[in-house]
Amino acid sequence: MRMKERKRNPASPPLRAVYAELFAAFGPQKWWPGRTRFEVMVGAVLTQNTAWTNVEKAIRRLRRERVLQPQALHAVETATLAEWIRPAGYFRLKADRLKSLTTALMRDFDGNLNRCFKLSDEDLRAWLLAVKGIGPETADSILLYAAGRAQFVVDAYTRRVLERHDWLAAHASYDEVARLFMENLPRDVALYNEYHALIVQLGKTYCRPQPRCASCPLRHRLPR
Numbered sequence: 639m640r641m642k643e644r645k646r647n648p649a650s651p652p653l654r655a656v657y658a659e660l661f662a663a664f665g666p667q668k669w670w671p672g673r674t675r676f677e678v679m680v681g682a683v684l685t686q687n688t689a690w691t692n693v694e695k696a697i698r699r700l701r702r703e704r705v706l707q708p709q710a711l712h713a714v715e716t717a718t719l720a721e722w723i724r725p726a727g728y729f730r731l732k733a734d735r736l737k738s739l740t741t742a743l744m745r746d747f748d749g750n751l752n753r754c755f756k757l758s759d760e761d762l763r764a765w766l767l768a769v770k771g772i773g774p775e776t777a778d779s780i781l782l783y784a785a786g787r788a789q790f791v792v793d794a795y796t797r798r799v800l801e802r803h804d805w806l807a808a809h810a811s812y813d814e815v816a817r818l819f820m821e822n823l824p825r826d827v828a829l830y831n832e833y834h835a836l837i838v839q840l841g842k843t844y845c846r847p848q849p850r851c852a853s854c855p856l857r858h859r860l861p862r
């Protein structure tokens with residue numbers, strides 16, 4: 639007979655205090671570094687599984703080729719696009735994903751972002767998630783950083799920090815983690831923007847695969 643799995647009850651995370659401590663430690667992060675809404679959308683696809691410095695090289699190339707608009711990008715051959723975004727890694731897959739995004743934009747909104755961003759939060763999220771290759775993290779990055787919607791973005795760093803502090807139930811889904819933030823913080827675009835960026839900074843600097851707790855600003859919050 640299988641033993642019943644013991645349910646862990648995570649402590650509720652002091653999200654406001656943690657935000658204040660991270661902001662005091664790292665300062666404003668000034669995200670997202672895209673020049674236009676469409677550039678942010680492209681960046682959100684390109685940044686999957688790669689460092690932002692590699693994305694910047696690919697974006698610079700797209701800018702040089704003057705294709706950072708839905709219609710222009712859509713008109714580029716997928717093989718050519720893949721070559722242009724090669725520095726971002728997984729370039730063939732990402733070229734396919736960008737083409738899926740521009741195909742959906744052209745089909746549903748004639749490539750007009752104003753029309754696309756007229757959708758309600760819920761409908762816009764559902765529309766993005768229906769595009770092949772766009773998962774919740776990419777969709778929510780676009781919602782928050784391109785469309786200015788109060789949607790919290792969850793990434794691997796977020797999950798790692800919460801788990802290490804015993805603030806997350808085992809096997810919590812993406813949406814459960816996002817809800818944890820959205821139900822315990824005001825619905826505030828600027829706050830969500832900064833908070834996600836600070837968590838990324840925390841993950842890159844201290845909460846790495848080998849954590850550097852001794853010098854981390856959240857060390858006093860580790861479970862005993």
Ligand code: SF4
Pocket residue numbers: 799802803840844845846849850851852854855856857858860
């Ligand atoms: S590095 Fe250590 S103290 Fe800092 S967030 Fe990660 S687990 Fe917490």
